[in-house]
Amino acid sequence: MTVRPGQKGTAGVEEVPRPDPHDGALLVRGRAIGVCGTDREIADGAYGTPPSGEEQLIIGHESLGEVLEAPVGSGFAPGDLIVGIVRRPDPVPCPACAAGEWDMCRTDGFGERGIVRLHGYGSEQWRVEPDFAVPILPRLGELGVLLEPASVLAKAWDQVDQISRRAFFQRGRALVTGAGPIGLMACLLGAQRGYEVHAVDLAQAGRKRDLAEDLGVRYHAGDAAGIDVDVDVIIECTGLGSVAHSAAQRLASGGIMCLTGIMNLDAALDLDATTMNRNMVLHNQVLFGTVNAGRRHWEQAAEALATADPGWLTGLITRRVPLASWTEALDRQPEDIKVVVDLTA
Numbered sequence: 062m063t064v065r066p067g068q069k070g071t072a073g074v075e076e077v078p079r080p081d082p083h084d085g086a087l088l089v090r091g092r093a094i095g096v097c098g099t100d101r102e103i104a105d106g107a108y109g110t111p112p113s114g115e116e117q118l119i120i121g122h123e124s125l126g127e128v129l130e131a132p133v134g135s136g137f138a139p140g141d142l143i144v145g146i147v148r149r150p151d152p153v154p155c156p157a158c159a160a161g162e163w164d165m166c167r168t169d170g171f172g173e174r175g176i177v178r179l180h181g182y183g184s185e186q187w188r189v190e191p192d193f194a195v196p197i198l199p200r201l202g203e204l205g206v207l208l209e210p211a212s213v214l215a216k217a218w219d220q221v222d223q224i225s226r227r228a229f230f231q232r233g234r235a236l237v238t239g240a241g242p243i244g245l246m247a248c249l250l251g252a253q254r255g256y257e258v259h260a261v262d263l264a265q266a267g268r269k270r271d272l273a274e275d276l277g278v279r280y281h282a283g284d285a286a287g288i289d290v291d292v293d294v295i296i297e298c299t300g301l302g303s304v305a306h307s308a309a310q311r312l313a314s315g316g317i318m319c320l321t322g323i324m325n326l327d328a329a330l331d332l333d334a335t336t337m338n339r340n341m342v343l344h345n346q347v348l349f350g351t352v353n354a355g356r357r358h359w360e361q362a363a364e365a366l367a368t369a370d371p372g373w374l375t376g377l378i379t380r381r382v383p384l385a386s387w388t389e390a391l392d393r394q395p396e397d398i399k400v401v402v403d404l405t406a
């Protein structure tokens with residue numbers, strides 16, 4: 062699965078060299094790749110960087126593969142299902158990367174497989190370092206491809222948990238804006254924590270609503286401003302400033318709001334910074350942003366998937382395309398939630 066970053070319309074399938082042993086001691090047979098908005102941005106020429114000295118990038122950062130070769134003592138063995146972690150530390154490194162917290166990198170010197178400066182996992186074989194591989198329970202099978210999006214939400218919720226320890230806090234209600242793959246994963250992790258989860262999305266009916274309601278989530282179709290309850294936590298997953306602004310009106314005193322999405326589609330927002338300042342100060346609120354995931358979040362995500370209902374997780378994967386026609390995964394279809402490329406087909 063290749064693309065020339067910066068050049069729209071270059072996504073396709075090409076023969077590439079065998080994976081370089083320098084990319085990691087584990088040799089892996091690629092099984093599946095999940096496709097997300099970042100991949101669409103790269104394919105549109107709007108994002109992504111090839112490795113130094115190359116024009117082409119092997120895309121694919123939501124991975125699942127089966128170990129073919131593993132050195133003795135690596136902790137892995139042939140046949141193991143694994144997912145490759147996306148980010149690698151800034152080689153310089155920055156102080157956060159030096160402390161092993163490369164998801165909190167202080168520079169833009171990090172690499173990300175399939176996105177920035179490093180080839181991704183969208184090939185029939187790939188390599189990964191044992192320290193950047195996460196084991197997947199055999200019974201999860203194909204559902205392991207959901208680990209990367211789950212890791213991003215595991216970090217978001219882990220940060221909420223840590224911030225909530227600053228003072229008195231009760232796990233009451235949580236609101237998730239957007240019921241796509243990221244929003245539904247946010248709902249799952251919130252429900253697992255015991256929150257009364259509410260979700261808001263524009264879709265009146267359909268699979269997104271069904272999946273949210275299957276978790277016991279209270280689903281609201283329409284505008285976040287129309288929600289009739291106040292909430293202790295908001296996980297914003299649309300990337301739309303107007304949605305974040307509406308949702309923030311429902312944040313209770315002492316509440317925590319997490320931004321996970323970025324979009325460039327929103328019209329300029331008329332934000333009253335004075336009112337926002339006043340509301341946040343008088344109500345002890347926290348607003349924070351989060352990106353990527355550290356090693357412990359990948360492990361938390363693996364635990365969350367292992368605990369979830371496999372039937373529900375299967376419902377998130379709405380379309381599968383074979384490697385030869387993987388670019389069809391980039392075209393959004395109305396009922397899509399997570400589209401997966403089958404690297405074995």
Ligand SMILES: [Zn+2]
Nearest residue numbers: 151155158166
């Ligand atoms: Zn760094």
